[in-house]
Amino acid sequence: MSSAELREIVCIECPTGCRAKVTMERGTVIRIENAECKRGEDYVRQEATAPMRDFFTTVRLEGASLPVLPVRTSSPIPRGRIMDCSRELAKVTVTAPVGLGEVISKNILGLGVDVVATRSMPQAHRG
Secondary structure, eight states: OOOOOOEEEEEEESSSSOOOEEETTTEEEEESSSOSSHHHHHHHHHHHSOOOOOOOOEEEEEESSSSEEEEESSSSGGGHHHHHHHHHHHEEESSSOBOOTTEEETTTGGGSSSSEEEBOOOOOOOO
């Protein structure tokens, strides 16, 4: 009796969108079919074993004309840690001015990834 699991993963590495079939056994990729290129095969293998995601959100912002600052991780993070990052960043408040690319949270959750500003935000004019 085989414990193999068959999954279909749509590759997003290029516009082709290959529908790869992945055979897994005890968390290990045994076979990948229908991936049209090496990049696609690498993506499908990663997605099947340890999916990663780019992460975008906002943090509170004081002293600017807007109440929040858009931010993102400097590289993808494990999909299973997205909610942990959200909870951690919910505790963060940044004070304007902030520059595009400025590090808002260094090495978030010890993942080796920084959270950076995706927009410059000048200090609000008081008047």
